[in-house]
Amino acid sequence: MLFASYGFIAFISILFIVYYLIPKKHQWKLLLFASYVFYLFAGPKYILYIVFTTVSTYIISLRIDKLNQTQAQYLAKHKKDLSRADKREYRDMMKYRMRRWLVACLLLNFGILAVVKYSNFAIANLNAISRAFGGQGQLSFLNIALPMGISFYTFQTMGYIIDVFRGKYSPEKNIFKLALFVSFFPQLVQGPISRFDDLSKTLFKEHSFEHRSFSFGIQRIMWGYFKKLVIADRILVAVNTIIRDPEMYQGAFALVGMLFYAFQLYADFTGGIDITIGIAQVLGIEVQENFNRPYFSKSIAEYWRRWHITLGTWFKDYLFYPISVSKPMMRVFKFTRERFGGAIGRRIPVYISTITVWFVTGIWHGSSWNFIAWGLANCVVIIISQELEPFYAWFHSKFNVRNAFGFRLFQVVRTVLLMSSIRMFDCYRDVPTTFRMFGSMFTVFNYRELFGGVLLDLGLNMADYCILLIGLILLLGVSLAQRKGSVRSRLAQEPEPLRYAVYSFMFIMILIFGAYGVGYDSSQFIYNQF
Amino acid sequence: MNKKRIGLKIATICFLFITLWFLQKLMVPKYVTAIVEGSLIEEYYHEETDHDVVFIGDCEVYENISPITLWEKYGITSFIRGGAQQLIWQSYYLLEETLKYEKPKVVVFNVLAMKYDEPQKEAYNRLNLDGMKLSMEKIKAIKASMMDDENLIEYIFPLLRYHSRWSELTSEDFKYLFKKDKISHNGYYMRVDVEPVKSIPKGRKLSSYQFGERSYYYLDRMVELCKDNDIDLVLMKAPSIYPYWYDEWDEQMREYANKHDLMYINFLDLIDEVGIDFNVDTYDAGLHLNLSGAEKLAVYFGDILRKTYGLEDRRGDEELKKVWDEKVEFYYSMKEQQLRELEEYGYLKSLGVEKRE
Numbered sequence: 001m002l003f004a005s006y007g008f009i010a011f012i013s014i015l016f017i018v019y020y021l022i023p024k025k026h027q028w029k030l031l032l033f034a035s036y037v038f039y040l041f042a043g044p045k046y047i048l049y050i051v052f053t054t055v056s057t058y059i060i061s062l063r064i065d066k067l068n069q070t071q072a073q074y075l076a077k078h079k080k081d082l083s084r085a086d087k088r089e090y091r092d093m094m095k096y097r098m099r100r101w102l103v104a105c106l107l108l109n110f111g112i113l114a115v116v117k118y119s120n121f122a123i124a125n126l127n128a129i130s131r132a133f134g135g136q137g138q139l140s141f142l143n144i145a146l147p148m149g150i151s152f153y154t155f156q157t158m159g160y161i162i163d164v165f166r167g168k169y170s171p172e173k174n175i176f177k178l179a180l181f182v183s184f185f186p187q188l189v190q191g192p193i194s195r196f197d198d199l200s201k202t203l204f205k206e207h208s209f210e211h212r213s214f215s216f217g218i219q220r221i222m223w224g225y226f227k228k229l230v231i232a233d234r235i236l237v238a239v240n241t242i243i244r245d246p247e248m249y250q251g252a253f254a255l256v257g258m259l260f261y262a263f264q265l266y267a268d269f270t271g272g273i274d275i276t277i278g279i280a281q282v283l284g285i286e287v288q289e290n291f292n293r294p295y296f297s298k299s300i301a302e303y304w305r306r307w308h309i310t311l312g313t314w315f316k317d318y319l320f321y322p323i324s325v326s327k328p329m330m331r332v333f334k335f336t337r338e339r340f341g342g343a344i345g346r347r348i349p350v351y352i353s354t355i356t357v358w359f360v361t362g363i364w365h366g367s368s369w370n371f372i373a374w375g376l377a378n379c380v381v382i383i384i385s386q387e388l389e390p391f392y393a394w395f396h397s398k399f400n401v402r403n404a405f406g407f408r409l410f411q412v413v414r415t416v417l418l419m420s421s422i423r424m425f426d427c428y429r430d431v432p433t434t435f436r437m438f439g440s441m442f443t444v445f446n447y448r449e450l451f452g453g454v455l456l457d458l459g460l461n462m463a464d465y466c467i468l469l470i471g472l473i474l475l476l477g478v479s480l481a482q483r484k485g486s487v488r489s490r491l492a493q494e495p496e497p498l499r500y501a502v503y504s505f506m507f508i509m510i511l512i513f514g515a516y517g518v519g520y521d522s523s524q525f526i527y528n529q530f
Numbered sequence: 531m532n533k534k535r536i537g538l539k540i541a542t543i544c545f546l547f548i549t550l551w552f553l554q555k556l557m558v559p560k561y562v563t564a565i566v567e568g569s570l571i572e573e574y575y576h577e578e579t580d581h582d583v584v585f586i587g588d589c590e591v592y593e594n595i596s597p598i599t600l601w602e603k604y605g606i607t608s609f610i611r612g613g614a615q616q617l618i619w620q621s622y623y624l625l626e627e628t629l630k631y632e633k634p635k636v637v638v639f640n641v642l643a644m645k646y647d648e649p650q651k652e653a654y655n656r657l658n659l660d661g662m663k664l665s666m667e668k669i670k671a672i673k674a675s676m677m678d679d680e681n682l683i684e685y686i687f688p689l690l691r692y693h694s695r696w697s698e699l700t701s702e703d704f705k706y707l708f709k710k711d712k713i714s715h716n717g718y719y720m721r722v723d724v725e726p727v728k729s730i731p732k733g734r735k736l737s738s739y740q741f742g743e744r745s746y747y748y749l750d751r752m753v754e755l756c757k758d759n760d761i762d763l764v765l766m767k768a769p770s771i772y773p774y775w776y777d778e779w780d781e782q783m784r785e786y787a788n789k790h791d792l793m794y795i796n797f798l799d800l801i802d803e804v805g806i807d808f809n810v811d812t813y814d815a816g817l818h819l820n821l822s823g824a825e826k827l828a829v830y831f832g833d834i835l836r837k838t839y840g841l842e843d844r845r846g847d848e849e850l851k852k853v854w855d856e857k858v859e860f861y862y863s864m865k866e867q868q869l870r871e872l873e874e875y876g877y878l879k880s881l882g883v884e885k886r887e
Contacts, residue, residue, distance in 0.1 A: 006683050463697035464697070496535065500538070500539075500542040504542065504545065504549070507546070508549065508550075511693060512553065512557075512693045513696070514693070517690055
């Protein structure tokens with residue numbers, strides 16, 4: 001069931017009504033039921049995957065908790081009998097046993113993700129290697145479809161088990177509540193990747209109908225649909241025209257495609273997250289924000305702190321830090337410090353962790369070399385900008401432009417262009433084509449053609465461009481307004497006639513100018529595919 | 531919540547509904563000067579009197595028989611509930627809906643639709659279904675007709691389907707926002723121009739000549755429906771030489787008619803008897819008859835209907851005559867207008883017909 005479908009709108013409308021009609025103590029049960037119904041629409045067989053992840057995580061989290069309790073009881077009981085060394089030895093032993101359960105859970109669940117998502121990528125690479133060495137035999141591809149949202153719910157659930165292992169919180173004792181945390185339908189397909197201690201605060205609570213959160217939620221849903229249907233799905237036509245024919249659309253067109261894709265992805269992904277957070281808000285549930293106006297970032301590092309925030313923090317907490325402080329990495333640090341001195345020695349372990357994280361981030365987004373190249377390109381830019389820090393410091397000491405509007409604008413534009421060009425890896429069919437198209441922007445000088453009406457040959461007419469422009473101006477305006485706080489809160493203080501006029505206007509805009517229905521290929525949200 | 535706030539909310543909701551209603555009116559195609567076929571189904575609801583004969587089917591009924599001639603010649607009242615590429619399940623549900631309004635003595639179904647066992651094209655669905663009033667029959671017809679990418683709700687609220695027309699609106703959309711000109715003559719779409727038949731087609735070989743199960747299912751239901759309502763059902767194949775009507779198909783219809791004791795007339799076998807001359811009686815080289823052809827067929831067919839089913843001459847009914855006199859007047863004025871256009875431009879400009887070289 002796509003978010004941008006009549007079925008989904010009917011589904012959430014019924015849910016909203018029933019949710020506030022039934023006794024409050026059953027609300028979370030209804031959400032679990034609705035989430036599984038939603039999941040069933042993707043195909044009944046896929047439900048086994050999410051059930052397996054839930055059950056395995058539930059059993060293992062309880063097992064880890066039991067070991068934790070045993071440890072606590074044992075240490076309390078033998079507080080006076082045991083020496084400090086004995087206690088440490090006991091703790092290490094218990095930690096080892098808990099870690100074994102944790103590793104088993106991670107291997108099982110990431111193993112499933114790896115098999116369903118990366119098997120065919122691995123087979124394709126093995127076949128290519130075999131061909132390169134003159135091998136005759138070719139492995140057959142597996143016929144496995146990717147279960148909906150598996151990357152998101154696997155990461156969310158594994159984050160949970162790691163937190164339980166770390167003793168951040170106790171595991172959920174009710175398997176059905178855990179099942180709801182894993183499968184909560186609005187965030188199932190494209191995130192955000194929630195933390196249990198955050199989401200559970202409101203997910204299992206009893207909620208009374210509150211006009212403000214209901215109204216804010218509906219507004220957020222509408223804004224999401226506006227971004228998705230009016231902007232993203234409209235511009236999609238031009239993007240597809242350009243990227244599907246790289247021989248024809250080079251130079252200036254590659255640049256246009258690159259910029260259009262940047263707008264499309266932003267409107268698509270943030271639109272989807274707006275719908276997710278809006279639905280949750282209507283239900284009285286708080287879901288973590290996933291974006292903080294990323295296109296206003298002044299550096300790539302800042303951009304990644306503001307784009308897909310929950311994925312970034314997941315990698316930071318569960319991959320980057322554990323790798324950075326792991327024993328092997330400590331040994332690397334010791335070795336490089338002794339070999340190359342403090343300055344370089346400190347950097348190498350950090351860079352190894354950074355490269356690992358970006359490699360995984362890349363492959364998480366998709367099982368292709370394009371995404372690996374995309375991840376590593378981000379990594380390279382971040383490392384280069386870190387290495388250039390002394391230069392930046394020198395520059396700012398010489399030129400007092402740090403707070404100048406022009407310089408800040410330059411930084412923002414530079415970041416957007418850098419990110420957009422790296423994202424070209426998402427668009428084109430393979431890495432060499434991406435490099436070729438990127439290069440063509442500097443070698444094929446057909447920029448004049450852009451002013452000769454050829455933009456109208458990309459599948460959009462003048463009216464579409466006008467709507468697109470209005471949509472983008474509105475998007476920019478709202479983003480700018482958000483810097484001063486919640487737009488919805490400020491709107492709520494305006495006179496009612498004005499508010500209702502704004503709501504009606506938005507609704508009609510979506511209804512009339514949305515790219516949906518017969519004749520439009522209203523696409524899935526891009527992040528559904530991850 | 532005070533009264534003022536409640537009032538404001540109600541006013542907003544009303545305003546929104548009125549705006550949406552207005553936008554829907556504006557966005558839906560008007561079918562007045564282009565693709566006028568989209569108006570045919572709707573015109574039935576303006577009828578003031580009942581009918582002796584109701585024709586259902588595709589373009590082979592609404593372009594090949596003149597109800598006005600049936601009236602003028604035999605005093606038979608009739609209406610054609612035809613639509614472009616009307617599928618048999620659409621014909622069936624249209625008939626079901628028609629029977630809610632009246633009980634004709636005879637229903638004539640054109641059997642070309644038997645060749646389609648599956649929904650064909652959204653555009654044709656729209657021409658047949660958009661004009662129907664909202665009813666259970668309409669919903670059933672929609673559900674039977676939808677293509678994979680279509681959605682029931684887009685038929686019930688056409689704004690959801692036609693919202694993208696905002697950039698294609700023409701003066702016609704504003705002019706006919708609330709009132710449309712009458713297009714047909716009791717469902718008959720008049721064309722006076724001529725394009726002679728140049729060659730007689732040969733049917734290409736088919737992998738199977740058997741009509742589909744779904745087609746037979748709805749034909750059976752149609753037979754049942756007519757039987758239950760004491761209506762005589764006639765199966766006809768209009769004298770259109772395109773699309774090709776295979777002997778194997780003809781045989782199946784004959785057998786079916788015999789089995790169910792129905793009249794089946796294949797007018798392709800009666801071209802000479804009807805008096806059709808494909809040099810002058812068709813406007814598109816044999817696909818459809820023009821006015822002259824449609825009048826000839828009405829004369830011939832009307833005589834059969836009259837004699838076989840004992841249809842009375844109702845021209846003596848004063849009230850009926852008054853209604854039909856208006857129709858006749860409109861018929862001849864349109865005929866005259868089209869002839870004038872032909873003389874002036876050489877083609878039917880008002881119907882958006884392209885000039886023939």
